[in-house]
Amino acid sequence: MSKRSAANGSATPQIPDIVIARLPIYLRALTYLAQDGVKTTTSSHELGRHLGISSAQIRKDLAHFGEFGKQGTGYHIAYLIEQLRQILKLDREWEVAVIGAGYLGHALVHYNGFQHRGFRIRWVFDIDPEVLGRKMNGVTVQHLDDLEATVREKGIQIAIIAVPAAAAQDVADRLIDTGVRSILCYAPISLRVPDDVHIAYSDPVVQLQHMTYYLDPT
């Protein structure tokens, strides 16, 4: 669940952030269709049905970035994937630091959804002597004391916070002070961050609470 993400975009700030937020969802659906391998083209109607987004919305969103489809033949899937990857700066691999090597950090480091989608977890930090020095999916858990030096030396721009809520603000401050500009936070709290830092939150409870609105209590 993303919020205050992208308050100040540096590139083409005239495109609404809510449009940018939908591009990765289009990219995921297109990649899914491409893996299916049955078709080479798709339409805004097909994508829309797949995603529960109106076809008009999809056409309007994509029109911000150019002319990707043709009336009658629709979108060429591989081409649109390539274009979206360029727009989202995914035509390179971003190296990511994970702070917290508990159950969640473990799950993240072993998550295979990062592969081929623009990201690689290269660093994991923790303070627990039990996990320090341990290899997780090829990444050695480092002490949090090394955080600042590593972020500076490696020019890390993206970090994932997977520490308990009580420690999250302190970790965020340290990341931001040393140059991190994008943070995905799994701790169930709202962080104070400067306007030029993009922050997104992943909180299963917020997502579940949205859905209970529509349920009938029994």
Place this chain on the structure above:
Amino acid sequence: MSKRSAANGSATPQIPDIVIARLPIYLRALTYLAQDGVKTTTSSHELGRHLGISSAQIRKDLAHFGEFGKQGTGYHIAYLIEQLRQILKLDREWEVAVIGAGYLGHALVHYNGFQHRGFRIRWVFDIDPEVLGRKMNGVTVQHLDDLEATVREKGIQIAIIAVPAAAAQDVADRLIDTGVRSILCYAPISLRVPDDVHIAYSDPVVQLQHMTYYLDPT
């Protein structure tokens, strides 16, 4: 990242789903303020600053449900929390099933963000003999063969899918066939679900891809 969530709301369907989606975020921010304990009231301006949402948007969203604030004094935090919990049907505890007892299932079962926020993980299913019968945070891992019987018997309405992508559609079909109406999916694929099922996706890559748009590749 929620999509197609709430295509057909049963209660007060005139309120846009995008408004409903923001209520849990307001609730989280208010709960955070309440825990701080310093203040008993807040304003749409303060909430907005905290969340990166305009104060006008917050006032407009809340106005769908009644008159919660007063010009000059703002919102009474504890009262607004109580009202939002009622609107979102969180004035009860929802019991949740988790499918998949791998690293992610582990992280979910041990996540303490569910407590006091309306949810309790009561069931965990898997097929791996290594984990079957094991206790995770007080919950015994059951075989997936028991899924249908348990969902029917217990009237489970909410499930979290934490299985690999290749198994996710099959698990979703089985959940939906036996009565589950809200699914939070962690597998990195888009699922086909009927219109009366609400589905939300948690995909860190989609959230990171949104943020890379604003980064400068070095």
